[in-house]
Each structure stands twice: as C-alpha cells, then as structure tokens.
Amino acid sequence: MNFVKSRGLTLKKAVSPAAAVLALIVVGLIPSFNPGPVPAYLTITSVTILFYIVMSVSWSIFSGPTGYVSLAAAAFYGVGIYMSVIFGGSLPLPVLMLLGGVASFVLAALIGAITLRLRGVYFTIFTFGLVQLLISLVLWYEVKINNVVVRTIPSVGYNTVFYALFVLMVLVILAAIFIKRSRFGMALTGIGECEDAAAHIGVNTTVVKVIAFAVTAFAMGAAGAARATTMISVKPEIAFNVLESFLPVLMVIFGGTGSLLGPVVGAVIFSVLKEQLITKWPKWYMIIFGTVMILAILLLPKGIVGAVKEVPGIAKKLLLLLMTLIFAAVGYVFNSILAASGVAVSGLVFALLFGIIGFIISVHLLKHLMKKAWKGAKIDANA
Amino acid sequence: MPMLEATGVSKAFGGLKAVSNVDIHVNEGEILGLIGPNGAGKTTLFNLLSGAYQMDSGTVTFNGTRISGMKPNQICRLGIGRSFQTAKNFAGMPVWQNVLMGALFGKKGQTAAQASKIVDEVLEFVGLAELRNKMVPDIPLAYQKRLEAARALATRPKLLLLDEVMAGLNPSEVSEAMELVTKIRQSGITIIMIEHVMKAIMNICDRIVVLHHGAKIAEGTPQEIAANKAVIEVYLGEC
Numbered sequence: 001m002n003f004v005k006s007r008g009l010t011l012k013k014a015v016s017p018a019a020a021v022l023a024l025i026v027v028g029l030i031p032s033f034n035p036g037p038v039p040a041y042l043t044i045t046s047v048t049i050l051f052y053i054v055m056s057v058s059w060s061i062f063s064g065p066t067g068y069v070s071l072a073a074a075a076f077y078g079v080g081i082y083m084s085v086i087f088g089g090s091l092p093l094p095v096l097m098l099l100g101g102v103a104s105f106v107l108a109a110l111i112g113a114i115t116l117r118l119r120g121v122y123f124t125i126f127t128f129g130l131v132q133l134l135i136s137l138v139l140w141y142e143v144k145i146n147n148v149v150v151r152t153i154p155s156v157g158y159n160t161v162f163y164a165l166f167v168l169m170v171l172v173i174l175a176a177i178f179i180k181r182s183r184f185g186m187a188l189t190g191i192g193e194c195e196d197a198a199a200h201i202g203v204n205t206t207v208v209k210v211i212a213f214a215v216t217a218f219a220m221g222a223a224g225a226a227r228a229t230t231m232i233s234v235k236p237e238i239a240f241n242v243l244e245s246f247l248p249v250l251m252v253i254f255g256g257t258g259s260l261l262g263p264v265v266g267a268v269i270f271s272v273l274k275e276q277l278i279t280k281w282p283k284w285y286m287i288i289f290g291t292v293m294i295l296a297i298l299l300l301p302k303g304i305v306g307a308v309k310e311v312p313g314i315a316k317k318l319l320l321l322l323m324t325l326i327f328a329a330v331g332y333v334f335n336s337i338l339a340a341s342g343v344a345v346s347g348l349v350f351a352l353l354f355g356i357i358g359f360i361i362s363v364h365l366l367k368h369l370m371k372k373a374w375k376g377a378k379i380d381a382n383a
Numbered sequence: 384m385p386m387l388e389a390t391g392v393s394k395a396f397g398g399l400k401a402v403s404n405v406d407i408h409v410n411e412g413e414i415l416g417l418i419g420p421n422g423a424g425k426t427t428l429f430n431l432l433s434g435a436y437q438m439d440s441g442t443v444t445f446n447g448t449r450i451s452g453m454k455p456n457q458i459c460r461l462g463i464g465r466s467f468q469t470a471k472n473f474a475g476m477p478v479w480q481n482v483l484m485g486a487l488f489g490k491k492g493q494t495a496a497q498a499s500k501i502v503d504e505v506l507e508f509v510g511l512a513e514l515r516n517k518m519v520p521d522i523p524l525a526y527q528k529r530l531e532a533a534r535a536l537a538t539r540p541k542l543l544l545l546d547e548v549m550a551g552l553n554p555s556e557v558s559e560a561m562e563l564v565t566k567i568r569q570s571g572i573t574i575i576m577i578e579h580v581m582k583a584i585m586n587i588c589d590r591i592v593v594l595h596h597g598a599k600i601a602e603g604t605p606q607e608i609a610a611n612k613a614v615i616e617v618y619l620g621e622c
Contacts, residue, residue, distance in 0.1 A: 184489055
C-alpha cells in the first residue's frame with residue numbers, strides 16, 4: 001500500500017507540473033488561432049472559461065479549507081465591474097483590474113472584519129445579503145444622483161481581455177499553490193478543522209480569515225473589471241448578479257473540493273455547458289443545469305476530481321476516461337440523428353450532457369465492480 | 384508571587400451565573416486540581432483563563448501581565464496551553480501534523496526545522512511516536528486526549544490547563560495518564576487540571592480548589608479537601 005502511494009507521488013511530482021505548463025502554453029496560444037479583427041468564438045468562450053477559473057479557484061482558496069461558504073463573489077465581481085464603468089476608456093485594462101482588485105480587497109477586509117466572527121450558515125447568509133445590499137445601494141445612487149442606470153464600458157478587444165485574464169488565472173493558481181503549502185494555508189486548514197483548537201495554539205484566526213477573504217476578493221474584483229469590458233451594457237442587477245455568487249460554489253462542488261484541479265475542472269466544464277445551453281437551448285437552460293447539479297451532488301459527492309482520485313490505478317482511470325468519451329460520442333451521434341428529423345440542438349451540448357451522465361454511470365459501475373475485489377483483498381490482509 | 388492569579392472572576396450566561404467572584408492562583412511548579420460537581424463552572428473558568436470567553440468582571444494576571452481581555456492566540460503565545468473537555472483535534476490531519484500545528488503557531492518566528500524537532504520530541508515525550516502517521520479518528524480516545532496535551536505542549540507553554548484528560552479512560556489508561564501529568568510537571572511546566580477521577584486528583588495534586596454553582600467553596604491540600612465538610616456535602620448531599 002505504501003509502496004503504491006509513494007510511487008504514485010513521485011510520478012505525479014514529475015508529470016503534473018510539466019503537464020500544467022504544457023496546458024498553459026496551449027491555452028495561451030488560443031487567440032493566435034484567429035488573428036483577424038473579429039474575435040473568434042473560441043476566444044470569446046475562453047474568456048468566459050478563464051473568468052470562471054479565476055472565480056472558482058479564488059473562492060476555493062478561502063472557502064475550501066476554512067469551510068466558511070461565501071456567497072459574496074458577486075459583490076466583489078460587481079465592484080470590479082463598476083470600477084471599469086467609472087474609469088473605463090480613460091485607463092488601460094491592467095490599471096482597471098488593479099483598481100477593481102483593490103476596491104474589492106478593501107470591501108472584503110471591512111466586511112470580513114465585521115462578519116467573520118459569524119460562523120457557519122450565518123456567515124453565508126450575510127454574504128448573500130451583502131450582494132442584495134450593493135444592488136440597492138448602487139441602484140439608488142444611479143437613479144437619485146447619477147440619473148443614469150444603464151451604463152456602457154468601452155471595449156478593449158477580446159484578445160486583450162483574454163491575455164489579461166490568462167495572466168490573472170496563472171497568478172491565482174500560483175497563489176493557491178503557494179498558500180496551500182505555506183504556514184498561512186495550514187492556519188486556514190486548522191480553522192476549518194477546529195477553529196477553537198487553532199485559536200488556542202496561537203493562530204490569530206480573525207486576521208488569517210480576513211486576509212484570505214480579502215486576497216481572494218482582490219482576484220474576483222480584478223476578474224470583474226476585465227470581464228466588464230466585454231459587456232455591452234451594465235446595470236446594478238447585472239453587475240451584482242446573484243448567480244455569479246452561486247456559480248463558483250457549484251463549480252467547485254462539481255469539480256471537487258480539496259484539490260486545486262477540482263475548481264479548474266469544474267469551472268471549465270460548467271462554463272462551457274452554461275454557455276452552450278444559454279445560446280443553443282435557452283428554454284431548457286435552467287432546468288438542465290439544475291438537474292445536472294443535483295445529479296452531481298447526489299452521485300459525485302467528492303466531485304469529478306475526487307471521483308477520479310478514488311479509482312485505483314492508471315489503467316482503470318483510462319478506462320473511465322474511455323467510457324466517458326464513448327458516452328460523449330453517443331451524445332454527439334444522438335444529436336445527428338435528431339438533426340435528420342430536423343430538431344437538432346447542438347452536438348456539443350449533447351456530447352457534454354451524455355459525457356457527464358456517462359461519467360457518473362461509469363464511476364458507479366467501476367466502483368461496484370471493484371468493491372468486490374477490494375473486499376477480497378481485505379479478507380486476505382486480515383488472514 | 385503566584386504564576387497565575389485570578390481575582391473576582393465572574394461570568395454569567397443570561398441569568399445563569401456560571402462563575403461568580405472566583406479567586407484562584409497557581410504557583411510555579413505546582414499541580415492545582417479543580418474539582419466540583421457537573422455544572423459547577425470548571426470548564427467555564429478554563430474558558431475564561433484561556434480567553435475563549437470574555438469575563439464580565441475580574442482580572443487575571445500571568446507572570447505579572449494582565450491577560451484578561453486578551454484573545455486566545457495572544458494568551459497562548461504568552462505561555463498558557465490548554466486541552467479541551469471533548470477532544471478538539473484536527474481530524475483531517477495525521478497525529479504528527481496536529482502537533483506540528485502547535486509547534487508552528489505556538490511561538491513567534493518558529494522555523495520549520497525547529498518545529499519538526501519539537502514534534503519529534505513531544506511525540507516521544509507523550510508516547511505517541513508510534514502512532515505519528517495515523518489519522519486522528521483512527522486512534523483510541525485515550526490517545527486522542529494525549530494528542531491534545533501533546534499539541535498544547537508543542538506550543539512550549541509555561542502553564543498547562545488540562546480539562547478532564549482522564550474522563551472515559553479505563554483504570555490502566557488512567558494510571559498512564561497520571562504518569563504523563565507527573566512527567567509534564569517534572570519537565571518544569573505548571574499545571575491546572577479539571578478532573579473527576581478522584582484517585583488521580585488526590586494523588587498528584589499539590590492543592591485543590593472546589594467549585595460549586597460557580598463559586599469557590601473550598602481550597603487546600605488533598606487531605607484538607609477530603610476532610611472538608613462543605614465538600615462532602617456537595618458531593619454526597621447533607622448528612
């Protein structure tokens with residue numbers, strides 16, 4: 001058992017950074033596939049994906065280890081958007097992002113200092129309320145003082161936004177790795193495991209929580225400022241859209257908590273699914289989205305990455321991947337059959353949906369088949 | 384001068400006076416026992432001393448520094464470690480990492496090398512070295528309580544507050560725990576312990592304070608306490 005574990009670790013140590021760098025290079029090349037003036041659909045989608053990776057990784061840096069479920073993502077995202085609303089056009093994008101980040105950082109530090117005494121669900125409710133408060137506050141300002149509710153932001157071009165978010169994503173991922181391995185990260189984990197014990201061995205729990213909350217808010221605010229420049233118009237309900245608070249949470253749950261890869265995988269799959277459903281199947285978007293989420297929570301409690309990690313051995317992991325791909329291909333073919341009768345939706349949508357459901361089925365099938373093997377092995381070990 | 388001195392400490396939860404006007408002190412090198420029936424306010428007093436609760440009135444000084452009003456992490460860094468009545472360990476971490484947390488955060492500017500040296504020493508000292516790689520839920524209760532003491536010891540305390548480390552242990556485990564407490568004192572750490580196991584209290588404490596309904600009703604050596612009328616009445620009823 002120990003042997004297997006240590007071998008897996010050394011393999012992982014060598015392979016995963018190399019694979020990560022390779023993946024980053026490939027992603028970084030996306031805009032160059034389409035050098036023309038009109039942005040490619042791939043670039044536009046990639047901007048959304050990068051944005052959600054930043055949001056969900058940031059969310060998981062604070063809420064993952066501490067267990068403080070924050071629904072304030074939309075608040076920080078919206079603050080970032082309004083920084084671009086106010087200063088857009090006169091300042092370059094990196095400065096806008098810095099402003100959005102700093103404004104969110106300050107807001108989070110203030111809010112955190114007041115509310116991080118609240119534990120559990122009370123904290124969650126407060127952060128949810130914060131978003132509502134900001135909507136009303138900004139709306140009041142726009143109506144009574146500014147006299148303009150719908151605002152526009154000068155575009156800076158999708159390629160610029162892509163690279164800005166790409167750099168932000170790399171920074172956020174590096175921050176996540178650094179924090180996880182640092183003393184600060186251990187303090188966060190300690191708070192999540194047992195806050196009283198952490199406080200009594202010398203961890204300044206309030207300061208640790210507030211700093212982590214504010215640092216991740218910085219990334220969310222910066223991401224909001226960047227994404228704002230791709231929006232046609234902005235009003236408070238859109239900038240502080242509550243859905244943006246829930247999406248990072250759902251993406252992390254879907255991808256898997258406890259690892260860095262989980263939020264990334266969750267963000268990629270969920271944002272593609274969301275984008276595809278909204279554009280290709282808007283009538284069914286919410287109900288399908290909700291169904292997938294319920295299935296994932298019930299049947300994949302540790303998320304996609306957690307489920308894959310539980311599958312022992314590379315061979316069985318590849319088998320799982322193969323089965324998932326087969327399901328996805330069936331989905332794609334299914335769409336073609338529908339196309340023949342003239343009611344096609346989208347090959348990608350069906351491939352994704354079939355793939356997700358196929359993955360869930362395959363995981364449980366493999367688990368069921370292997371349980372017998374595991375039980376046999378246990379009896380051997382006891383004897 | 385006593386190492387820790389609490390004067391006129393009171394704490395009420397709504398209408399319930401959990402601790403009222405209690406004075407206690409502990410001298411350097413002593414083992415002070417804190418006993419009393421269930422609900423007497425022993426754990427609340429610990430929570431006040433360690434900063435988990437803020438007291439309504441009264442002051443506590445530790446080596447001349449006023450610690451009442453400070454936060455738990457500040458009090459810990461001054462040199463007071465504690466264990467909890469219901470073992471509060473970091474359940475998602477292995478044994479050694481629980482102790483490492485104490486070593487890393489207990490004192491300012493502790494390097495990783497120093498901390499891991501402390502972990503080895505403490506695990507050896509409390510007898511958990513063999514279980515260092517086990518996860519907390521996988522070890523017996525007696526060891527979980529020991530681990531709490533280990534985590535507190537890793538913060539390098541001058542004073543250790545032990546809250547019922549022997550509750551729920553079988554007689555041989557109690558003897559082992561008594562040995563450990565004596566060993567901790569011999570290493571130069573002052574101890575205040577809450578305990579219901581009378582054998583332990585009577586044998587290892589230098590002095591005992593008895594609480595009842597939040598008030599101190601007696602104080603003295605084990606022999607004095609065993610003969611004290613008020614204490615016998617509280618424990619056995621009037622006779």
